[in-house]
Amino acid sequence: MSATQFPVGLQSHVQYLIGTIQNNTEVYTIGITGAGGSGKTTLAKAIYNQLSATFTEKSFIEDIAHLSETRSNIRLDEQLLLDVLKTKVEIPSNEMEGRMIRERLSGKRVLIVLDDVTEIDASLVWKCVEWFSGGTVIIITTRDVDLPRILQVDSVFPLKLMDEEESLELLSWHAFGEAKPKEEYNYLAKSVVSHCGGLPLALEVIGNCLYERTKEEWNSVLLKLEKIPLHDIQRKLKISFDGLRNEMEKDLFLDVCCSFVGKGRSYVTKILNGCGVDADTGIRVLIESSLIKIKKNDKLGMHPLLQEMGREIISEISEEEFWMERRRLQFDDAEYVLTDNSVRTFFIYAF
Numbered sequence: 001m002s003a004t005q006f007p008v009g010l011q012s013h014v015q016y017l018i019g020t021i022q023n024n025t026e027v028y029t030i031g032i033t034g035a036g037g038s039g040k041t042t043l044a045k046a047i048y049n050q051l052s053a054t055f056t057e058k059s060f061i062e063d064i065a066h067l068s069e070t071r072s073n074i075r076l077d078e079q080l081l082l083d084v085l086k087t088k089v090e091i092p093s094n095e096m097e098g099r100m101i102r103e104r105l106s107g108k109r110v111l112i113v114l115d116d117v118t119e120i121d122a123s124l125v126w127k128c129v130e131w132f133s134g135g136t137v138i139i140i141t142t143r144d145v146d147l148p149r150i151l152q153v154d155s156v157f158p159l160k161l162m163d164e165e166e167s168l169e170l171l172s173w174h175a176f177g178e179a180k181p182k183e184e185y186n187y188l189a190k191s192v193v194s195h196c197g198g199l200p201l202a203l204e205v206i207g208n209c210l211y212e213r214t215k216e217e218w219n220s221v222l223l224k225l226e227k228i229p230l231h232d233i234q235r236k237l238k239i240s241f242d243g244l245r246n247e248m249e250k251d252l253f254l255d256v257c258c259s260f261v262g263k264g265r266s267y268v269t270k271i272l273n274g275c276g277v278d279a280d281t282g283i284r285v286l287i288e289s290s291l292i293k294i295k296k297n298d299k300l301g302m303h304p305l306l307q308e309m310g311r312e313i314i315s316e317i318s319e320e321e322f323w324m325e326r327r328r329l330q331f332d333d334a335e336y337v338l339t340d341n342s343v344r345t346f347f348i349y350a351f
Contacts, residue, residue, distance in 0.1 A: 003045035006173040008200075009166045010039075013159070014046045020155050021051070021137055027129050029138045031148030034159035036305045037201030037233055040141035043159060044113045047139060055111040055137075059083035062115045062295070063304065064124075076124050084110055102131060109135035116304065117142045125151050161198030168193050170200060174207025174290075188218045195225035195236070201303060202236050208290045209240040234309040240289055241313065252282040253291055256300055257310030265298045 004010065021028055034040045041062065052058055059080050081089040085104065110132050114125065117140045128138050140153070148156045162170065171193055172181045181189035192210070196202040206225075210218055221239055228235045244250050252272065260268045265283065272279035283300075286292045295301040302310075 029153040031153040039200040058111040060113040171207040
């Protein structure tokens with residue numbers, strides 16, 4: 001699995017967590033916690049990549065919260081069994097069928113990653129612990145710092161935010177294509193980093209937004225960042241959306257956000273091209289901007305925080321269009337009154 005293009009500060013975390021797993025003969029569970037955009041999924045992918053060769057059976061179920069929300073007909077436990085047994089298995093409805101499942105899974109040492117788990121998905125974790133044999137490794141990622149305690153995992157790894165040096169390096173890779181900023185941009189780069197809060201997602205998205213941009217454009221982005229509270233990650237991410245070159249690219253991002261996350265790239269391209277959109281170019285631009293990703297099986301993906309940001313934009317647009325339509329109707333009514341009555345008086349409604 002593709003973890004990240006620039007694994008700044010990642011390998012030390014990977015080695016530490018793998019060290020906690022080694023020589024373990026029981027089912028071993030690890031909880032990786034951290035804020036949205038802090039790199040939990042990236043770290044889980046890197047561990048998965050390094051360990052997967054030592055496991056015959058494995059399963060990585062990404063963005064469980066999104067799957068639960070948008071594809072309620074997909075049973076996550078059935079997907080897990082499909083990955084491990086390579087055949088579709090219906091979840092047992094009684095204890096006898098449950099014993100049959102456990103017998104089929106008996107002796108299987110499995111590597112499992114459950115990404116973006118919430119308390120709603122706790123039963124899936126319990127099933128994994130119950131179903132699989134010693135030597136199995138189960139890694140969960142979650143924003144909920146209390147969930148690993150509730151699940152009684154064996155090891156908890158709170159993922160810390162990047163320090164200033166790591167943040168500057170990651171921003172530089174995305175903004176300049178090298179580990180350090182260009183000398184004439186050094187002050188600007190450090191200033192941008194100070195407003196990104198050590199979040200890899202913000203550093204990646206804003207770094208790509210600043211790629212091959214002038215100092216004036218850097219200063220414009222910096223002025224926007226200075227007006228945003230440190231904790232407001234969505235407004236920071238929106239800077240990249242606002243920096244897209246035209247309305248077609250912005251509309252394409254919102255289309256993907258609403259309708260095409262998890263859909264095949266060729267399928268999406270065919271549909272949008274049929275609507276008169278240059279989807280090939282637009283999707284490439286959005287990938288280069290880190291606003292969308294291409295995941296396994298060539299499907300479109302989007303970070304949950306970016307999807308939340310997109311939905312907020314859509315909500316604002318819908319609200320604005322509602323009030324504009326209401327004003328139009330009010331204006332039409334006023335125009336009717338003016339043309340139909342001798343008294344030429346009208347009201348201006350302020351919204």
